[in-house]
Amino acid sequence: PVDRLPEIQEARLKLPVLAEEQVIMEAVRENPCVVLCGETGSGKTTQVPQFLYEAGYASGIIGVTEPRRVAAVSMSHRVAKEMNLPTQVVSYQIRYEGNVTSDTKIKFMTDGVLLKEIQTDFLLQKYSVIIIDEAHERSVYTDILIGLLSRIVPLRNKKGLPMKLLVMSATLRVEDFTENRKLFPSPPPAIKVDARQFPVTIHFNKRTPLEDYTGEAFHKTCKIHRMLPPGGILVFLTGQAEVHSVCRRLRKAFPFRKGNTTAGECNTHTLTHRHSLPRIDLDNYSALPVDEGDEDRQAGIGEEEEDEGSDLDLGDDPGDTEEKADPSIPLYVLPLYSLLAPEQQAKVFRPPPPGTRLCVVATNVAETSLTIPGIKYVVDCGRVKKRYYDRVTGVSSFKVSWTSQASANQRAGRAGRTEPGHCYRLYSSAVFGDFSQFSEAEITRRPVEDLVLQMKDLNIDKVVNFPFPTSPCAEALVAAEQLLISLGALKEPPHTGRVKDLERAKLSSPITPLGRAMASFPVAPRYAKMLALGKQQDCLPYVIAVVAAMTVREIFEELDRPAGSEDESSKLAQRRARLTQMRRLWAGQGASLLLGDLMVMLGAVGACEFAGCTPKFCEENGLRYKAMVEIRRLRGQLTNAVNAVCPEVGVFVDPKMTPPTESQVVCLRQIVLAGLGDHLARRVQEEEILDPKWKNGYKTPLLDEPVFIHPTSALFKTLPQFVVYQEVMETTKMYMRGVSAVDAEWVP
Ligand code: ADP
Numbered sequence: 001p002v003d004r005l006p007e008i009q010e011a012r013l014k015l016p017v018l019a020e021e022q023v024i025m026e027a028v029r030e031n032p033c034v035v036l037c038g039e040t041g042s043g044k045t046t047q048v049p050q051f052l053y054e055a056g057y058a059s060g061i062i063g064v065t066e067p068r069r070v071a072a073v074s075m076s077h078r079v080a081k082e083m084n085l086p087t088q089v090v091s092y093q094i095r096y097e098g099n100v101t102s103d104t105k106i107k108f109m110t111d112g113v114l115l116k117e118i119q120t121d122f123l124l125q126k127y128s129v130i131i132i133d134e135a136h137e138r139s140v141y142t143d144i145l146i147g148l149l150s151r152i153v154p155l156r157n158k159k160g161l162p163m164k165l166l167v168m169s170a171t172l173r174v175e176d177f178t179e180n181r182k183l184f185p186s187p188p189p190a191i192k193v194d195a196r197q198f199p200v201t202i203h204f205n206k207r208t209p210l211e212d213y214t215g216e217a218f219h220k221t222c223k224i225h226r227m228l229p230p231g232g233i234l235v236f237l238t239g240q241a242e243v244h245s246v247c248r249r250l251r252k253a254f255p256f257r258k259g260n261t262t263a264g265e266c267n268t269h270t271l272t273h274r275h276s277l278p279r280i281d282l283d284n285y286s287a288l289p290v291d292e293g294d295e296d297r298q299a300g301i302g303e304e305e306e307d308e309g310s311d312l313d314l315g316d317d318p319g320d321t322e323e324k325a326d327p328s329i330p331l332y333v334l335p336l337y338s339l340l341a342p343e344q345q346a347k348v349f350r351p352p353p354p355g356t357r358l359c360v361v362a363t364n365v366a367e368t369s370l371t372i373p374g375i376k377y378v379v380d381c382g383r384v385k386k387r388y389y390d391r392v393t394g395v396s397s398f399k400v401s402w403t404s405q406a407s408a409n410q411r412a413g414r415a416g417r418t419e420p421g422h423c424y425r426l427y428s429s430a431v432f433g434d435f436s437q438f439s440e441a442e443i444t445r446r447p448v449e450d451l452v453l454q455m456k457d458l459n460i461d462k463v464v465n466f467p468f469p470t471s472p473c474a475e476a477l478v479a480a481e482q483l484l485i486s487l488g489a490l491k492e493p494p495h496t497g498r499v500k501d502l503e504r505a506k507l508s509s510p511i512t513p514l515g516r517a518m519a520s521f522p523v524a525p526r527y528a529k530m531l532a533l534g535k536q537q538d539c540l541p542y543v544i545a546v547v548a549a550m551t552v553r554e555i556f557e558e559l560d561r562p563a564g565s566e567d568e569s570s571k572l573a574q575r576r577a578r579l580t581q582m583r584r585l586w587a588g589q590g591a592s593l594l595l596g597d598l599m600v601m602l603g604a605v606g607a608c609e610f611a612g613c614t615p616k617f618c619e620e621n622g623l624r625y626k627a628m629v630e631i632r633r634l635r636g637q638l639t640n641a642v643n644a645v646c647p648e649v650g651v652f653v654d655p656k657m658t659p660p661t662e663s664q665v666v667c668l669r670q671i672v673l674a675g676l677g678d679h680l681a682r683r684v685q686e687e688e689i690l691d692p693k694w695k696n697g698y699k700t701p702l703l704d705e706p707v708f709i710h711p712t713s714a715l716f717k718t719l720p721q722f723v724v725y726q727e728v729m730e731t732t733k734m735y736m737r738g739v740s741a742v743d744a745e746w747v748p
């Protein structure tokens, strides 16, 4: 029996999902797998685990997976509170932390955590139910988990250890799960929860700002606040920096009186530093969501209208003027994004201070993962930040692009939860018409060598036959398998005459012992290979530091940004000079110079750790504090992983790591080559140059165009004959990043 507080009980009863409790539980009783669809905010995440608990499914653990860490942590707290149970019983586990105990009955976790657990116990015997939440996001790990569970659940039932699977989605577009015979030979029932949705009027901009959409978002929010009736405002932007900048401007424009609630708010940025979680981990190679939506949502949203003349039409805004501060109408401004500290996130659920209007400035975590109460106005910039992969080079970067129509409609829907609302789209209806209808499942958009390795480690040899909800493309699977063979993680299948590439992939190369070791390291296979080789010449601590730095990426501050004022511009110049000087110092001398940019990373990590990894040290030396904290955590984690694989090396994180010796540097360079062998580049010789654009260029097997060493690289002046690189980034030219020199005699 659950002993809930009266006010909690009252709030629960209003949730649409409560009305369906009987139907849901009956379906669960009668079917091994059930799909549950319900609009964001209908109560799926918070209530369904409670239904199961009360219906007696807590003989084992009720596991709930979330694609985002934010949701795992925040939902576990919420459910514990609703059930009036301690966090020892309703707990969470994300890669770097958790509060799971032997008493845990409901466990929220990221999907990556559950995938790891399948590696140690394929039948997931401690669980009685698994709920895959936010399945509509179609994150890679969610997709793979559903594929695996479609096999695990029948196995468990055969063994007389029954287990239930629930797949929950905020959209109705679930055919990829229900109609996929490879996945579920007999289709699971799909239950739809009818959520009350009030009409949302869509207001399009006439003009679409191509650059300053944050400025536009700011002005639109100001207008709403000054001119429109009470009701919360939710602003969708693409990233943390944008969120903070708009928060700052809004707080300036509509400040609180001294001594009231805002005082504590201004420090969110510094506060988050302390609690910040690493951006990259195995939970989530792609920390950013895939937006997926539902075609039926559009109908529920109400009429769309061009922004012409009505009272609620606010017109387009010039994005260049600051608002005059107006303390008479205070706005309660809160940021919301994935890496925000949980106690800061929790604020969005509380009512704003009396006499103020709530304004949440969010990334698309607010699209479906978290429901913010009382939102009447949505301001949508129409963009999303996504990891983008180049098909040719596999190089990835974060790019801001237009979101999908489905996703934009999800955002608009946030305005109609409690009463009719309004959505202000900062783009024209013509631009909206050009959006893709849905976003693709993440698995079809990225290289899959890490997944293939994880799956092989699960003894799924024929990856092509795996019941993916949506399969990655055949070329991606072949490329992954080939890379893994070249790294020695997979054994090349025996050649029987000439076999076509695709058939070869189908031949299913088995995993090697090296591959198993690599699979246990939570980094990309190329880097895992380096770790596996790192034992030699006591190089492991260095390899771990370099791999951590390469995995976290972007460890140096971006100092090429435009300066706001003359004063700032001279400060920036000073900092650039300082960073150049430090880079030179960290690159070392003599032999170590040849390790190039990786030596610079190693030096930076070593120096920062030596100084205690303080914000001050980072600030003074041009390092990104957040990145350095992530590197520190990852170093710890990789050190444990390496010790688990070969306990005899007994490696530890030395805060006073001395620079590598000359022979260690040579060894390190060879280890790096072993991992990045497919990223080899050869300098184009003078006599080969037919086109001036090839001057100082490098030739790579993958690209037709020359690639270059960046002026900030440690090897810019040296221009070695052969180099390996971490990645190629296209800016003004195709630049290699993370460059390290290779001796000619090492080249195969
Ligand atoms: P769904 O998973 O269907 O999107 P949820 O179960 O997440 O819905 O949310 C149900 C309700 O619980 C929403 O109205 C939401 O605002 C509320 N809620 C969720 N988390 C909290 C919290 N930490 N504090 C207060 N209310 C919350």
Ligand code: MG
Binding pocket: 041, 044, 045, 046, 133, 134, 368, 369
């Ligand atoms: Mg939910």
